[in-house]
Amino acid sequence: MLTGLGSSGQRLFSPSGNRRRRARDRDWILWGIPLAMIAVAGLLIASTQRQANYANWYQHWVTAGVGVGIALLLARMSMLRLKPLLVPIYGATVISLVAVRMIGTTALGAQRWISIGGVHVQPSEFAKLAAILLLAAVLDRHPVERPVDLLRPLAVISLPWLLVFIQPDLGTSLVFGALLLTMLYWSGMPFEWLVLLLSPLVTALLAGLFPWGLAAWIPLTLVIAYRSLPWKRVALALVSLVQGASALITPWLWQNGLQDYQRDRLVLFLDPTKDPLGGGYHLLQSTVGIGSGGLLGTGLLQGQLTKLRFIPEQHTDFIFSALGEETGFLGTVLVVVGFMLLMWRLLQVAGRARSDFESLVVIGVATMIMFQVVVNIFMTIGLGPVTGIPLPFLSYGRSAMVVNFIALGLCLSVARRSRRALIR
Structure with missing residues (x-):
């Protein structure tokens, strides 16, 4: 083994030491x-396209390769340079979000993409990461x-939202x-203020579903405001005004603020059998597909419901149903546990970050990923409405994949800096 020694006998370099250091830098x-x-997702996407007249499943792996390269570059640099x-x-x-409204490409009833050199780019995916970075700063x-x-x-949040x-x-x-609520709480904002920020949404839901609940909820928000906010009378007046407006404007927003299909999605998940061939079709077929997998699944590339394309958009938003059919309950549990481990590691990195800015960026990335995971899985198993949120690293989508790896590279940079600080 080659080693280098200085005049004092101190080791100057060691290939084995360098290998250990590189291994330590890997997370x-x-x-x-x-x-x-991603490896499993490529096979699942291929399975969804067996009966189709196109095949682009391999692009999932190609995009991931590009994302890995970007993540490696970002992991080697200090995130403070981005400030x-x-x-x-x-x-x-x-x-770019404004440009979508003017020159964007429309698909499935929504205008979300810009075509650049024949590639459809979804600016809203990049806007999430840009909002995290600026909000953290x-x-x-x-x-x-x-x-x-x-x-x-x-x-910062309102404009892209x-x-x-x-x-x-x-x-x-x-x-x-x-993102806003989680990063505010992580930055040290009082929990009572977080409840007050969420309260208009709760008021709107109660006004539409359980109006009698407002009799207890609105007084509770007033008590929280009185105990946690300065300028007691002004605070009570403002909270009363906001709660009253939320309760009164909800019916109008329900009729005029949402598209017809959005209203259907928010209601039909409670009972998709009311419209089994329309708004409830996705949910019914998704739950049937997941349930048909049993404990161990039918095997990769062997799912019959997936093969016959009973579930629309299965390679994107409903990839979890293909996972359930072909890998069974065991496969879905492993994926959920994997996301839980990823969340645990991101929380560790955020807690050990060398600066508040880096910590907030990591917690924002963790929130972005885990919120999408929870909403997507709940959607596919029938516990939530269909919202069109992809499952990170599993759903097909170039923009989402690249953004997820950029976010991962930033988190790896923070983890690397914190490890180097501990070693010193």
Whole structure:
């Protein structure tokens, strides 16, 4: 073995030491789980296309290869270098969202894509990551210590949220709300303020489903506001105004703020048999496909419901149903456990980050991934409405895959910096 010694006898370099250091720099959970899921997903996507007159399943692996290259580059650099570029990145994504409204490509009733060199790019996917980065920088520099401090993070999230919502893309717009709430809480904002931020949504749901519940909910929000906010009388007046407006405007928003198919999706998951050949078809076929897999599944590329294409958009939003049919209950449990391990590791990285900015970015990435996982799986097993949210690393989608790997590379950079700091 070659080694180098200085005049004092101290080892200068060691190939075995370099290998150990490189192995230590690899994060087996952050790398291994996504890559394993991508490998399986390629086969599942191929299975969904067996009876189709096209085959692009291999592009899932090609896009993943590009994403891995980007992640490797980002993992080797300090994320702090990105800080001067955050506002231009955010501005570029907002401009791209505006461009979608003017020159975007329409498919399945929504205008969400821009065609660049024959490749469809979905700007809303990149907008999620841009919002995470700028929101982390804002909360790092201006933590929420007074109610007025909420204006900055609300402004950062509101613009891309609105542009995505009107595409219309209800599913992706929900991700922005989850990002805002989680990152605010991680930055140290009082939990009571988080409840008050969520309260208009709860009020709207109660007004539409259980109006009698408002008699207890609205007084509770007033108590929370009185105990946690300054300027007690002003706070009570504002909270009362917001709660009243949320309760009164909900019927109008239900009729005019949502498309017909969006209203169907939000209602039919409670009983998809009311429209088994229309709005409830996806949910019914998805649950049948997952249930038919049993304990061990039919085997990869062997699912009959998948082969006969009973489930529309199965290679994208409903890939979990193909997973359930072909790998069974065991396969779905392994995927869920894999995502839980990924979340646990991201929380570790966020907790050990060397700066608040890096910690907030990692927690934003964790929220983006796990929110999509929960909503997508709940959707495919019939516990939630169909919202059009892909399953990270498993659903086919170039823009989503690239964004997920960019986010992964940023988290790997934070993990690497924190390990180097511990070693020193």
